[in-house]
Amino acid sequence: MSNETNRRDFLGYTFAAVAAVGGAASLVGMKQAWDPLPSVLAGGFTTIELSGIKAGEPETFTWRGKPIFVLKKTAEMENNKRDLVIGEDRFTVAIGLCTHLGCIPAWKKTKWKCACHGGEFNPSAEQVFGPPPRPLDLPPFSVKGTQIVLGEEGPEYKKIAAAMKNA
Amino acid sequence: MAKITKANSVGEWLDQRLNTTTFNKVMMTEYWIPKDINFLWAMGVLLATTFGILLISGIFLLMYYKPDVNLAFDSVNYTIMQEVAYGWLFRHMHGVAASVVFLIIYIHMFTGIYYGSYKQGREMIWISGMLLFVTFSAEGFSGYMLPWGQMSYWAAMVITNLFGGVPVIGDALVVWIRGDFNVADATLTRFFMLHVFLLPLVIMALIAFHFYTLRIPHVNNQTSEEFDFDAEAEKYLSGNKKESKVIPFWPIFISKDLAVLGIFLIFYFYLVFFHYNFAMDPVNFDPADNMVTPAHIYPEWYFLWSYEVLRGFFFDIAGVKAFDIGLAAFGFANIIFVILPWLDRDTKILPAHKRPAFFIWFWILMVDLIILTIWGKLPPTGNNAWVGFFAATAFILLFVLLPIVTKIDAKKRGE
Numbered sequence: 001m002s003n004e005t006n007r008r009d010f011l012g013y014t015f016a017a018v019a020a021v022g023g024a025a026s027l028v029g030m031k032q033a034w035d036p037l038p039s040v041l042a043g044g045f046t047t048i049e050l051s052g053i054k055a056g057e058p059e060t061f062t063w064r065g066k067p068i069f070v071l072k073k074t075a076e077m078e079n080n081k082r083d084l085v086i087g088e089d090r091f092t093v094a095i096g097l098c099t100h101l102g103c104i105p106a107w108k109k110t111k112w113k114c115a116c117h118g119g120e121f122n123p124s125a126e127q128v129f130g131p132p133p134r135p136l137d138l139p140p141f142s143v144k145g146t147q148i149v150l151g152e153e154g155p156e157y158k159k160i161a162a163a164m165k166n167a
Numbered sequence: 168m169a170k171i172t173k174a175n176s177v178g179e180w181l182d183q184r185l186n187t188t189t190f191n192k193v194m195m196t197e198y199w200i201p202k203d204i205n206f207l208w209a210m211g212v213l214l215a216t217t218f219g220i221l222l223i224s225g226i227f228l229l230m231y232y233k234p235d236v237n238l239a240f241d242s243v244n245y246t247i248m249q250e251v252a253y254g255w256l257f258r259h260m261h262g263v264a265a266s267v268v269f270l271i272i273y274i275h276m277f278t279g280i281y282y283g284s285y286k287q288g289r290e291m292i293w294i295s296g297m298l299l300f301v302t303f304s305a306e307g308f309s310g311y312m313l314p315w316g317q318m319s320y321w322a323a324m325v326i327t328n329l330f331g332g333v334p335v336i337g338d339a340l341v342v343w344i345r346g347d348f349n350v351a352d353a354t355l356t357r358f359f360m361l362h363v364f365l366l367p368l369v370i371m372a373l374i375a376f377h378f379y380t381l382r383i384p385h386v387n388n389q390t391s392e393e394f395d396f397d398a399e400a401e402k403y404l405s406g407n408k409k410e411s412k413v414i415p416f417w418p419i420f421i422s423k424d425l426a427v428l429g430i431f432l433i434f435y436f437y438l439v440f441f442h443y444n445f446a447m448d449p450v451n452f453d454p455a456d457n458m459v460t461p462a463h464i465y466p467e468w469y470f471l472w473s474y475e476v477l478r479g480f481f482f483d484i485a486g487v488k489a490f491d492i493g494l495a496a497f498g499f500a501n502i503i504f505v506i507l508p509w510l511d512r513d514t515k516i517l518p519a520h521k522r523p524a525f526f527i528w529f530w531i532l533m534v535d536l537i538i539l540t541i542w543g544k545l546p547p548t549g550n551n552a553w554v555g556f557f558a559a560t561a562f563i564l565l566f567v568l569l570p571i572v573t574k575i576d577a578k579k580r581g582e
């Protein structure tokens with residue numbers, strides 16, 4: 001009798017082990033099926049020419065389907081640790097998605113205002129009002145003369161990212 | 168094998184093989200319903216019917232809809248609306264039913280709250296109902312995305328971004344859910360799958376479960392009177408119909424449900440034919456553009472109250488970021504109804520008008536939800552932001568106070 005029970009138990013444990021391994025493997029597979037495809041990840045790089053940008057009038061570019069704000073600061077605009085300095089000029093480079101819930105804020109004279117929930121960002125892309133929890137994000141970039149290439153992490157990017165972290 | 172004899176009719180033939188007589192008894196002719204219930208109890212049948220309409224109109228839309236970011240908008244706004252015979256009708260029936268289903272769900276839900284139908288013994292009815300509500304919300308949202316208009320797109324953007332609030336893995340989670348860095352083709356196709364297959368499947372299973380949860384504790388009644396269903400059924404079956412407190416679901420009770428359903432369907436088709444626009448935002452007739460946010464975005468009316476709770480907290484409190492408070496409040500708003508049976512500390516099941524403190528609580532909650540819904544659609548600036556803040560705070564306070572409120576009623580009755 002007890003012998004019989006043990007045999008059944010053994011079968012049960014074996015089945016549980018096989019099912020657990022199979023279940024875990026399936027979950028990993030299903031998770032990966034939902035991951036972005038390689039073609040999406042390859043996403044490409046975007047080159048932006050900075051020399052043509054007018055001070056005080058931000059422009060919007062597209063990188064990986066996201067808007068990228070590039071603002072050449074005017075003399076009155078404050079210096080900031082995240083300024084990208086190229087020669088005489090100071091630039092704010094930011095991913096143009098509100099850090100609250102991802103709407104695209106619009107430039108209104110001296111700041112970016114987010115229409116969705118009223119968030120506001122100053123010319124240095126720092127949040128100054130409303131629900132956004134942090135400044136607009138910094139996209140990875142590298143500098144080549146008067147151009148920046150989005151998608152590569154150059155030394156200038158690393159410096160700014162480090163400065164933002166320590167603040 | 169059961170004894171199979173030569174059948175004299177199709178019915179008998181089926182009965183021998185499928186036991187249809189017993190099945191009909193259990194599900195219909197001896198499924199007992201209290202006499203003392205009003206039209207508010209017809210919402211279940213209304214919901215089942217509306218779901219049926221959604222399913223059938225959805226099948227017809229599915230035959231022409233194209234889940235591709237380049238084709239989706241035109242497949243809806245041109246092919247279905249202009250080319251397919253009665254395509255416009257299926258679209259409007261689907262769209263209006265999607266909106267109306269939430270109206271009925273809310274009525275159904277607050278009827279339950281008013282009459283205490285979530286309490287002692289009926290918790291599973293309530294929980295399965297709330298699960299249905301959550302799944303319906305996911306179904307409604309995933310469907311809203313499919314026409315790939317501006318509102319669809321940005322709704323998807325905002326909702327998927329909410330997952331960024333999850334600690335540590337948030338950002339990666341958002342990319343994983345979207346299948347892209349942005350809301351893109353991968354996002355559309357997977358939400359399409361959810362909307363037309365997985366979620367409807369879950370909904371149907373949950374509906375079956377929700378019906379089943381009613382079988383043992385039985386449906387509540389207007390006075391929340393507790394009585395022995397078996398004894399009352401006995402009375403009915405022995406011919407004592409007048410004294411019995413119950414009637415069979417079929418064919419007696421259903422006639423009342425069908426009368427209410429008739430009125431509802433007149434209202435529904437009035438909307439479909441004359442006011443199909445009420446649930447459609449003009450902004451959604453612009454094709455999705457990932458580089459332009461509409462000036463002001465808001466969800467469909469049935470999500471406005473929880474949306475307003477989310478954005479009601481617009482400033483940091485005691486060092487906690489407004490963003491995190493909002494998310495926490497939003498999470499609170501979405502799970503708090505589920506645990507309602509345990510927040511209600513009153514030991515008796517009674518309708519709200521017999522529980523003075525709870526009665527006031529109930530109507531304040533109604534008013535608060537209406538305020539949240541109205542302000543959820545207004546731009547969140549100036550005074551509007553403050554109304555949102557106070558209404559959202561009130562919402563949370565109401566549920567924090569509920570155990571005390573219900574205790575007070577029990578005390579007053581001397582329990």
Ligand code: FES
Binds near residue numbers: 098101103119131132
């Ligand atoms: S998305 Fe910008 S403030 Fe909410």
